[in-house]
Amino acid sequence: MFVVVAAVFASTGPASAVERPRSGEEILLDTYRGNLAGLRKSSFGLPLLMESFERGDRAHVDVYGIFGYPFDSVAAALRVPANWCDIVSISPNVKACTHREQGGDRLLTIYVGRKEYKTPEDSRQVVSRFRIAEQREGYLDIMLAADSGPFGTRNYRMRFRAVPIAGERTFAHVSFEYSGSAALRLAERAYFATLGRDKAGFTVTGTDENGRPVHVGGRRGAIERNTVRYYFAIQSFLKMLRYPAEQRFSRSIGEWYDLSTRYRNLDVDLDKKDYLEHKTRERKNQLALQQRIRAGLE
Secondary structure: OOOOOOOEEOOOOOOOEEOOOOOHHHHHHHHHHHOHHHHHOOOOOOOEEEEEEEEOOEEEEEEEEEEOOOHHHHHHHHOOHHHHHHHHOOOOOEEEEEEEEEOOEEEEEEEEOOOOOOOHHHOEEEEEEEEEEEEEOOEEEEEEEEEEOHHHOEEEEEEEEEEEEOOOEEEEEEEEEEEOOHHHHHHHHHHHHOOOOOOOOOOEEEEOOOOOEEEOOHHHHHHHHHHHHHHHHHHHHHHHHHOOHHHHHHHHHHHHHHHHOOOHHHOOOOOHHHHHHHHHHHHHHHHHHHHHHHOOOO
């Protein structure tokens, strides 16, 4: 969204002046400063803001928020691909995630399916390339990119950017986008006419006859929900870093569930007992898959 073009100004002499493009760090800090009031008064009840749009087959969401942890701690945790597997697998629709290096790429294989318990073999695979686009003191930019996904979808992109702010905190930007397909449009038409008829995102598009807010639905509403789920997964993971490694995942899923069920729009659709049971079983499958990769069997 943020494209800065160097401007060249003609002068009366033979030389021309070139304006230096702003860095990603400068742009993100400007976004933070320009949205302080909105972050303080966010409808989420947390310092969290969201923007989204659809253009043709492409859907895109940006989430901006504040993590109450020092930037160095956030950067140290999130530049590790294995930790992203632990983050994304908190989502009810992610059944497992594995990481490996192959041909110079760092790859995450994400197994996706319905919210009930599924084995990796019964799930669809999305292979994402993990790349640190930029990393320096005071700025981190991470990209996860997949060429294809379920129902012929393509060009999946998740981006995480972060800068330090006052008070030993971190301002973060999480974006997510993908391009649809004819098969997806058919599936969406059936889903949003039946099971997904009452599901909505967070952007307010108007009011009903009683003056209550109407929230965006359809594909845009769905991608808003998914991106907020991932943002909460990152937040839950970071909060549990103070615990021993063997306790973090079980604590993270409990934290994520309690946080997510505060928002009706996130429609977890599982009671806490079932969610925790499913995630615990899926975690065991994930660890077994990762062990096979380490042993060279996958």
